[in-house]
Amino acid sequence: MKKLNFLLLIILNTLLISCGSNSDKKTSDFSLKISNSKDSFQLGDTIKLNIENAKDRKIDAIKFKIDEITSEVKNGETQTEFILQDQKLGNQVIEALVYSEEKVDTLLIPVKIHNDVAPEFYTYKIVNTYPHDINAYTQGLEFLNDTLYESTGQYGNSSLRKTDFKTGEVLQKVDLTKDYFGEGLSILNNKIYQLTWQEGEGLIYNLDKLEKTGSFKFNQSKEGWGLCNNGKQFYKSDGTEKIWILNATTLAEENYIQPTTNKSISTQLNELEWVEGKIYANTYQKDGVAIINPTNGAIEGLIDFRGLREQVTQHPKLDVLNGIAYNPTTKKLYVTGKNWDKLFEIEIVKK
Known part of the structure; x- marks a missing residue:
């Protein structure tokens, strides 16, 4: 990233x-x-x-x-x-x-x-494996109506994509200008919201043609990392201990939570996904995903994804786990990483 x-x-x-x-x-x-x-x-x-x-x-x-x-x-x-x-x-x-x-x-x-309770610990089971573009430096991942939308990063190579997750085919793609580093994305009310990293700006697109229709500024945080929404408001990570809560209309950062276990306050939380009332967040450069209570910030669970990176093609540009997508229609969870050639359908298993 x-x-x-x-x-x-x-x-x-x-x-x-x-x-x-x-x-x-x-x-x-x-x-x-x-x-x-x-x-x-x-x-x-x-x-x-x-x-x-x-x-x-x-x-x-x-x-x-x-x-x-x-x-x-x-x-x-x-x-x-x-x-x-x-x-x-x-x-x-x-x-x-x-x-x-x-x-x-x-x-x-x-x-x-x-928090007064230690997080539950989970591991995973691979249910299915699908192709994924090995050149996609995945930053954000989200389903809508069985279609997978993806944001990729790197200056000069950032993009917004609409893909067929089963075949890996990129159905539509919009390249960002070379001065933007793409980050997390989320979809709400037929609009796609895509963060940029250090540019202090988010980009807005229409859903059908992926045409840019506007932008918004980060009013308190300095960087854009991950983004998700619960249908009413957005949640945005910025690499610090804060996950910002954004007004869905104005995109202003109005409040925040701090993901916290019974022992420590977490930082470096990256890609975010809304999953059945909880926020799933991976930690940058780690093989784990935190399950976060969006009301008070309690980290209620930790998913250990170690070993998953070894299941993809090993090559010089291969990078870390980053990309969580939940399909609310089928209730299936998918994960991938930066420059991974596979997208995994995952079943979470309690340790």
Whole structure:
């Protein structure tokens, strides 16, 4: 796909931040503390919070918030607690608004929230094998009405294709200009949406003739990797820990989830596919696919595809697993890779 481009993740410091009507001060008289002195939690844990008052100022009220869930205390109370159950996973920030003497201090502290259950592990069984263009540097793969649509990458060789998956025949093909590196694709409301890598732009085509009809900008993420949709909104990966949630009409990146296990937050998630209410995502340069809860980001399963690459023709341009397509009509799952000469129909088997 691309050269590894590890983005440096910005780690929020536990420095206290003052703002609002108290913004003229460099520091705050208050500090936000986690009573159990942890910065990493799992769903089901309780986070106990306390406001320390260095100058014994009168506190009128305190509003605490984590991932849009709030708690408020009054009458001089300085403590609260959150039982983690509905929050999104990943890197989160706890916010406290301290109302005191007609001023408001805003305090922030970062936490990590992991899932409380380890992912299930799966392997695979090859059900059928079909031909695939060995020159296709596969970036995105999606079915519509038993027809397979594919996005390929590389500068000067990127394309959008409509194919007969059983024969491997390319029925229609549109080449991108040499300044575009094609990435993930997804189809919604008779339009095809194709990402580009570092160009900060997505391309829109009509479904029938594969004619380009428009484009859209990435308003928060810097890169385009994978794309899928649930019929109402898009999900877009960008190589970081975030999978962005896009408005289906405006294509604006309005929110995000962070794929997370019971131990870690994942990055480098690449090609995405919507499969029966879950997001399937392969990790770049790995032989695994994560099964992700789209509501909170929990990685509920991991599929081990090791050994599949050895089933295709070995040649100098052969590259990694990348390409997941689910046919909702037949409920069959297909995978391929970059410059693979085979497309595999796969049955997922629990280990």
